[in-house]
Amino acid sequence: MTSDGLHLGILGGGQLAQMLALAALPLGVRVTVLEPDALAPARLCATHLHAPYTDAAGLDTLAGCDAVTLEFENVPVEALDALQGRVPVRPGGTLLQRSKHRAREKEELRAAGAQTAPFVVVETEADLDGALAAIGGQGILKTSELGYDGKGQARVSDGDGLRAAWDSMGRVPCVLEGLIAFEREVSVAVARTPDGQTAFGPLVENVHKGGILRTSVFLPDDPQEARAHEIAGRVAQAWVLEGLMTLEFFQLPGGELLVNEVAPRVHNSGHLTQDGGGVGQFEAQVRAVLGLPLADWQPLHPCAMVNIIGVEGRTPDWAGVDALPGTHLHLYHKAWRAGRKLGHVNLVAPDERSLRERLAQLETLIP
Amino acid sequence: MTSDGLHLGILGGGQLAQMLALAALPLGVRVTVLEPDALAPARLCATHLHAPYTDAAGLDTLAGCDAVTLEFENVPVEALDALQGRVPVRPGGTLLQRSKHRAREKEELRAAGAQTAPFVVVETEADLDGALAAIGGQGILKTSELGYDGKGQARVSDGDGLRAAWDSMGRVPCVLEGLIAFEREVSVAVARTPDGQTAFGPLVENVHKGGILRTSVFLPDDPQEARAHEIAGRVAQAWVLEGLMTLEFFQLPGGELLVNEVAPRVHNSGHLTQDGGGVGQFEAQVRAVLGLPLADWQPLHPCAMVNIIGVEGRTPDWAGVDALPGTHLHLYHKAWRAGRKLGHVNLVAPDERSLRERLAQLETLIP
Numbered sequence: 001m002t003s004d005g006l007h008l009g010i011l012g013g014g015q016l017a018q019m020l021a022l023a024a025l026p027l028g029v030r031v032t033v034l035e036p037d038a039l040a041p042a043r044l045c046a047t048h049l050h051a052p053y054t055d056a057a058g059l060d061t062l063a064g065c066d067a068v069t070l071e072f073e074n075v076p077v078e079a080l081d082a083l084q085g086r087v088p089v090r091p092g093g094t095l096l097q098r099s100k101h102r103a104r105e106k107e108e109l110r111a112a113g114a115q116t117a118p119f120v121v122v123e124t125e126a127d128l129d130g131a132l133a134a135i136g137g138q139g140i141l142k143t144s145e146l147g148y149d150g151k152g153q154a155r156v157s158d159g160d161g162l163r164a165a166w167d168s169m170g171r172v173p174c175v176l177e178g179l180i181a182f183e184r185e186v187s188v189a190v191a192r193t194p195d196g197q198t199a200f201g202p203l204v205e206n207v208h209k210g211g212i213l214r215t216s217v218f219l220p221d222d223p224q225e226a227r228a229h230e231i232a233g234r235v236a237q238a239w240v241l242e243g244l245m246t247l248e249f250f251q252l253p254g255g256e257l258l259v260n261e262v263a264p265r266v267h268n269s270g271h272l273t274q275d276g277g278g279v280g281q282f283e284a285q286v287r288a289v290l291g292l293p294l295a296d297w298q299p300l301h302p303c304a305m306v307n308i309i310g311v312e313g314r315t316p317d318w319a320g321v322d323a324l325p326g327t328h329l330h331l332y333h334k335a336w337r338a339g340r341k342l343g344h345v346n347l348v349a350p351d352e353r354s355l356r357e358r359l360a361q362l363e364t365l366i367p
Numbered sequence: 368m369t370s371d372g373l374h375l376g377i378l379g380g381g382q383l384a385q386m387l388a389l390a391a392l393p394l395g396v397r398v399t400v401l402e403p404d405a406l407a408p409a410r411l412c413a414t415h416l417h418a419p420y421t422d423a424a425g426l427d428t429l430a431g432c433d434a435v436t437l438e439f440e441n442v443p444v445e446a447l448d449a450l451q452g453r454v455p456v457r458p459g460g461t462l463l464q465r466s467k468h469r470a471r472e473k474e475e476l477r478a479a480g481a482q483t484a485p486f487v488v489v490e491t492e493a494d495l496d497g498a499l500a501a502i503g504g505q506g507i508l509k510t511s512e513l514g515y516d517g518k519g520q521a522r523v524s525d526g527d528g529l530r531a532a533w534d535s536m537g538r539v540p541c542v543l544e545g546l547i548a549f550e551r552e553v554s555v556a557v558a559r560t561p562d563g564q565t566a567f568g569p570l571v572e573n574v575h576k577g578g579i580l581r582t583s584v585f586l587p588d589d590p591q592e593a594r595a596h597e598i599a600g601r602v603a604q605a606w607v608l609e610g611l612m613t614l615e616f617f618q619l620p621g622g623e624l625l626v627n628e629v630a631p632r633v634h635n636s637g638h639l640t641q642d643g644g645g646v647g648q649f650e651a652q653v654r655a656v657l658g659l660p661l662a663d664w665q666p667l668h669p670c671a672m673v674n675i676i677g678v679e680g681r682t683p684d685w686a687g688v689d690a691l692p693g694t695h696l697h698l699y700h701k702a703w704r705a706g707r708k709l710g711h712v713n714l715v716a717p718d719e720r721s722l723r724e725r726l727a728q729l730e731t732l733i734p
Contacts, residue, residue: 002685003696022389026696026697027696028698045392275644287689293686295689295690295692301644301667301668319369322659323662326645328393328646333395348667
């Protein structure tokens with residue numbers, strides 16, 4: 001099996017699809033994306049089928065690819081149904097259904113032997129009674145479907161607050177998660193081919209700001225990495241993953257890892273693998289989806305990532321970013337909008353100390 | 368000055384243009400190439416103006432870019448004339464005229480203080496007499512213009528051979544170069560912005576096979592690097608370079624460096640910088656041409672490159688390449704043809720010993 005001449009279809013044409021295409025091209029793989037946004041980032045480096053995700057002609061074109069993958073989990077069921085049996089869609093419908101539904105995801109994580117925060121499903125008014133007590137008195141109410149980057153979430157600490165939060169979310173099905181006193185948030189990705197090869201990405205430490213990922217840091221030889229890989233591998237096997245999946249964890253003070261969220265794809269926290277000297281997460285997803293040989297993807301030296309997010313009235317100090325040693329700019333060609341992810345800067349350094357120093361400088365340059 | 372939203376034009380749409388575009392996109396830079404080949408590699412990641420290099424409408428589009436660069440030196444004069452005064456073309460006509468003419472290039476290298484092999488210009492029959500004696504009795508006859516990858520070259524060691532070689536080249540203007548007993552061939556690139564900032568690429572050691580580059584190797588702290596940078600910097604200043612230029616050197620047993628050839632652009636020997644963790648040569652050219660801040664671009668660890676060249680009846684062991692640690696595949700999406708450069712594999716390793724071991728394996732996998 002060689003990558004040369006293969007054709008990959010992607011549902012979605014945002015920055016993840018753009019970076020998947022940038023990673024696929026050097027493998028000899030052509031990319032076609034189906035994406036309704038005329039100005040989608042991936043249009044610059046892929047054939048862009050400019051149509052709704054459910055467009056019959058667009059889906060016919062994707063059906064002619066060697067495999068189809070996706071850059072977001074909320075793919076319409078009609079699109080998956082239209083491709084069913086005509087082209088491998090990886091990950092497939094079962095795994096995607098799980099990703100779209102927080103409660104089911106948590107239940108199936110536990111079934112696979114992974115730990116999660118305590119949680120209660122809130123679907124009816126009656127579910128509100130005793131819900132907070134069951135998860136430790138304080139929690140975060142999250143809509144079961146369609147939440148991302150802190151949207152559709154509210155922190156609650158008493159019964160009235162819980163009721164008000166549920167009302168404000170339109171009383172849709174929700175999950176109330178217990179608040180975890182974690183030491184840090186980390187993530188790893190796992191890739192698995194249809195024939196059962198698995199490989200792993202590096203353990204990365206993440207810092208969020210206002211519900212959106214702000215920085216990720218990779219340092220070689222993290223003591224939690226082996227355990228995170230073990231959990232990720234177990235879930236990938238149990239869920240019969242085809243493709244790449246990212247697990248976000250809360251690390252408790254004792255070192256224990258609770259799975260917080262799962263994304264059935266490359267993830268913002270893995271962007272730093274693009275410039276670490278090893279294979280990047282985007283290439284790993286392309287390989288896994290096309291059934292090509294896999295190997296663990298690990299940066300060869302310390303590296304970090306800082307997201308560039310639109311902030312009213314402030315722009316990054318671009319010259320400062322360019323002048324800082326070890327920076328790699330990644331812009332997505334998206335129109336500026338407050339709160340929008342517009343790009344990221346990867347940072348590499350020969351050792352931890354210089355990485356920390358440069359990262360502190362970089363954070364002052366990007367508002 | 369920020370790269371975000373800039374538009375770069377490229378004359379030529381081959382693999383160098385493809386890799387320039389792949390490096391430009393993450394900077395927020397859009398790319399348009401003018402290229403008559405419908406199946407040009409760059410079509411996959413740039414807007415492709417599918418027309419001759421002298422096409423008026425195509426050149427009008429390029430004239431609307433922020434700057435225009437090129438991936439080959441033999442750009443038709445008409446194209447340069449049409450762009451003159453409308454958009455910065457970098458490098459500009461003077462430097463390109465020099466690159467297209469071996470004898471003038473060598474004379475101007477010497478004028479800039481760089482050393483070259485001894486040479487004699489052969490333009491008339493009379494120039495053949497005494498030519499071999501003047502350069503040490505043995506030499507290589509090269510056409511003054513349009514030669515590359517060993518084409519338009521012949522090794523000669525006596526008067527009859529010289530005459531026959533010149534006849535076979537159609538008696539076009541040639542340069543007879545003295546044969547150099549060199550210890551190794553190395554190269555470096557230098558970038559210079561219009562406002563005079565300069566920066567340098569790593570010193571790379573090159574091995575040719577059948578006149579075509581086969582492997583390049585970078586090891587940190589090469590003792591000749593400082594000297595190579597000094598020469599490259601001197602030439603870049605003297606020639607008022609705008610853009611990026613690669614110098615190939617013969618290193619004599621005493622350590623002295625003679626300039627063999629100059630390419631006014633990124634070069635096959637610099638491909639290994641793509642996966643070295645530092646900035647790559649393609650990004651360096653984009654930055655220099657657009658007048659963005661520069662910094663030396665250096666891999667952070669040992670790395671190497673092996674070209675994939677079409678060989679009748681043999682294909683690379685793709686699975687073996689994928690399975691070897693530290694490999695990064697770069698295919699150009701070109702149709703197979705014997706002797707054609709179809710792609711390359713970059714190789715990274717934590718230390719010199721493992722680089723050498725992996726490189727030896729990689730060479731057996733790529734015929």
